[in-house]
Amino acid sequence: MTKPLLDVKGLQVVAGTRTLIDALDLQVHRGELWCVLGPNGCGKTTLLHTLAGLRAPRAGSIVLKGKALADWPVGELARQRGLLPQAQHDAFSASVTDVVLLGRHPHLGRWAWESAHDRRVAHAALHAMDLGALADHDVTTLSGGERQRVGLAALLTQDPPLLLLDEPVSHLDLHHQVTVLEHLRRLAHERGRACLMSIHDLNLAARFCTHALVIGPGAKLHQGPAESTMNEVVLSAAFGHPVAAERFGERTVFVAD
Template sequence: MKRETPPASVDTSLLATHDLSVRVGERSLVPALSFTIRPGEFWCLLGRNGVGKTLLLHTLAGARLPAAGLLQMGGKPLADWKLDELACWRGFMPQQLHDAFATPVLDVVLQGRHPHLSRWHWEGEADHALARAALARVGLAGFEARDVRSLSGGERQRVALATLITQDPPLALLDEPLAHLDLAQQLRMLTLLQDEVRQRGRAVLMSVHDLSLAERVATHVLLLPGGGEPALAGPVAQVMQADTLSAAFDQPLRCHTLDGHRWWLPL
């Protein structure tokens, strides 16, 4: 018997924080963060190296405890969720992937279905169909029998995305998902994620270093300035301003418009 994704409460948010703080030792990385992610929103997490983007994503995913503050999923505190139900609600794609054993690609992707299965049930035909369709969407049809350890870095990244698609959570948290991908595959991944957000009402929060790509796909931005300064969260037009980004990245930046797209370049 398959589990149903738990319904949201009256609160329509998928994820919400109130005065959430992330610390490492005595160092404050993200102080008093309050923001909300709702269905149909595509959030990009921005900030220079070392400001705490990865630690924040791990905290939002429930993999580490916040130093302070409240984290809610679907309108209820994270601590009130059972682990299997939480895995149906939010998906997490980490920056680092490690494959210790030889495993067929299809078996890796099918791991996305495990939260939806009860303890004594195996994946069925429908689960296999979802996994194969996800591989096709990331351009890896025909890779089902390949040993995951034989893949290039970019191919392995796309297998991770296929696993996330197969998991099919309402909320996806991704840590630098464009790493290792060439330009064509970056655009494929972004288009796929946009389709999930626009057509299916899913929500995405992903960290990314390319400001122009963030401007291209995001509806909202979460900017970590670093230095213990409060994060800025809001619609793209509100947060992605030249003076704000220049200060956050310690580099003068200007935005140029070409063919209807806005491109961020250093001065």
């Protein structure tokens, strides 16, 4: 088997006096699309921020492409992993294209301007996120779902091997939820990217993700292929509510009892 893109061992993540993640061993390979599932407050966002290097774990190691996360220079790390936060905050007006082009910053020299190639990458990301018609619009005038897609386009423009996404489809309508997840799946399958994302929709997670990490009460963890890890027993225990699974053709559909 090839070496993992992301290799996590004995990870412990805390918030104040609470232990959110304890003794997590996780390997993420190129081509995999992971969902992180669990109730509000279980530590999904904190875990993603820790894996991105924005906060230090209490214990354990995080290795990206064979090098400890803390040993990566900041600029190089930005070319290797990207993070989409839950919320986007715009301090001033800017066009959608200019905001998306910010994703190319880690690839530019200190005094360099965006090249024609950088603009092609940004325009491709805009169209992948169905934003071509909004390219010249002021980002502060967008709806929540449109702004979320701008954030996704900026991450695609950054083009890191590892994408960490915190609820990437939470503000999107049904059509864009599906098209965004289809695009992420293609990135993993066709371009060898790896994605790790938190998501609340169990059925979208089951449909698109190859693997699942489920965070339950008491920092209890279940992980593995999504088809086997996402089951009634694990999900019911994690969310503290009965979850039933039904087969519809080739798909498993989860419903709350």
